[in-house]
Amino acid sequence: MKTIFQLFVALPLLWTASHVMGQTTTPWQVPAAKKTVKNPVAASAAVVEKGKSLYNTHCKSCHGDPGKNNGLPLQPKPTDPASAQYQAQTDGEMFYKMMTGRGAMPKFADVISETDKWSIIHYVRTFGKKKSSADAIEVEADTLAMPASTLLQAGVPIQLNLHIRERDTMLIATLTTVGASGEPVPAAGVEVAFFVKRYFGDLPLGEGVQRTDVNGWAAVELPVNLPGDTAGMLTLIAKAIINDGIDNVSDTLQAAFGKPLVMRNITEERSLWGRARVAPLYIIITFFGALLIVWGTMGYVVMNVLKINRQEA
Numbered sequence: 001m002k003t004i005f006q007l008f009v010a011l012p013l014l015w016t017a018s019h020v021m022g023q024t025t026t027p028w029q030v031p032a033a034k035k036t037v038k039n040p041v042a043a044s045a046a047v048v049e050k051g052k053s054l055y056n057t058h059c060k061s062c063h064g065d066p067g068k069n070n071g072l073p074l075q076p077k078p079t080d081p082a083s084a085q086y087q088a089q090t091d092g093e094m095f096y097k098m099m100t101g102r103g104a105m106p107k108f109a110d111v112i113s114e115t116d117k118w119s120i121i122h123y124v125r126t127f128g129k130k131k132s133s134a135d136a137i138e139v140e141a142d143t144l145a146m147p148a149s150t151l152l153q154a155g156v157p158i159q160l161n162l163h164i165r166e167r168d169t170m171l172i173a174t175l176t177t178v179g180a181s182g183e184p185v186p187a188a189g190v191e192v193a194f195f196v197k198r199y200f201g202d203l204p205l206g207e208g209v210q211r212t213d214v215n216g217w218a219a220v221e222l223p224v225n226l227p228g229d230t231a232g233m234l235t236l237i238a239k240a241i242i243n244d245g246i247d248n249v250s251d252t253l254q255a256a257f258g259k260p261l262v263m264r265n266i267t268e269e270r271s272l273w274g275r276a277r278v279a280p281l282y283i284i285i286t287f288f289g290a291l292l293i294v295w296g297t298m299g300y301v302v303m304n305v306l307k308i309n310r311q312e313a
């Protein structure tokens with residue numbers, strides 16, 4: 001009896017141990033043809049931004065914040081995307097691993113579209129030492145030739161142009177300024193905040209302020225299902241914050257990307273004579289049924305009272 005019990009405990013333990021060890025010892029093989037696949041999606045600020053939000057939704061729970069090595073303690077460990085080990089993979093390898101999954105790593109073949117998977121790779125590459133095509137996106141304020149505030153003091157105007165990319169509802173602000181010989185040049189490193197106009201004030205979009213990249217771009221994803229007006233129109237605003245908010249430049253855009261607001265006349269619907277809402281049949285039947293029974297009973301009583309013969313004195 002005791003040996004059977006021991007066997008029950010020991011066998012699953014042994015199985016788990018061998019399983020775990022077996023996994024750690026086998027490197028994840030990617031077919032040679034898949035390794036060399038190039039990222040077909042062109043990098044841009046918007047793509048990286050999209051990749052970031054997808055990473056945060058689908059990957060962060062296990063792989064942690066890139067650069068913080070705070071992934072889940074699984075076996076084998078989900079590697080930090082900023083780590084050398086992770087960055088040593090080719091784009092094709094990352095894509096293949098997302099497609100197929102292994103062990104605790106889920107298979108994302110049908111969960112995330114191909115374009116979105118490549119966007120995640122663009123985002124993850126922004127953490128690599130070896131700069132990839134996405135490095136144009138990463139702009140530190142101090143690497144800029146001229147900060148926006150200096151430009152403004154020199155009397156150089158900044159122009160903000162807001163537009164929406166319909167394909168993925170990215171709201172993109174393009175900032176330009178004037179170069180030395182009067183030609184328009186991108187205004188990089190300028191803080192831009194996005195808003196959507198509401199009844200009471202402006203609702204900020206995205207997380208905090210964005211900084212324009214070397215192309216003078218800043219982007220934020222427009223959330224789906226934002227309530228618009230009756231035609232689904234939204235009033236979108238981008239504001240470039242210049243000179244600590246003193247000389248802001250902004251642009252406004254009307255776009256039919258909201259959920260149309262359905263106006264309802266509550267008094268019409270709920271009045272006694274209103275025809276917009278008809279009571280459910282069961283209520284009508286119960287109501288008239290009860291009415292019939294009550295009045296029927298009263299009528300029956302009255303009838304019977306009338307039948308009583310008067311007793312002659």
Ligand code: HEC
Pocket residue numbers: 023028055058059060061062063074075076077078079085086093094097098102103104105106108112120
């Ligand atoms: C449920 C937890 C989990 C989630 C969610 C997850 N992963 Fe993983 N990931 C793992 C584990 C565990 C491994 C190690 C698998 C192995 O080697 O067998 C791994 C491995 C990887 C690898 C190979 C890394 C290497 O160093 O070999 C890549 C690439 C990867 N994941 C990308 C992603 C991406 C991109 C996402 C989001 C779309 C994601 N993972 C979501 C758990 C997860």
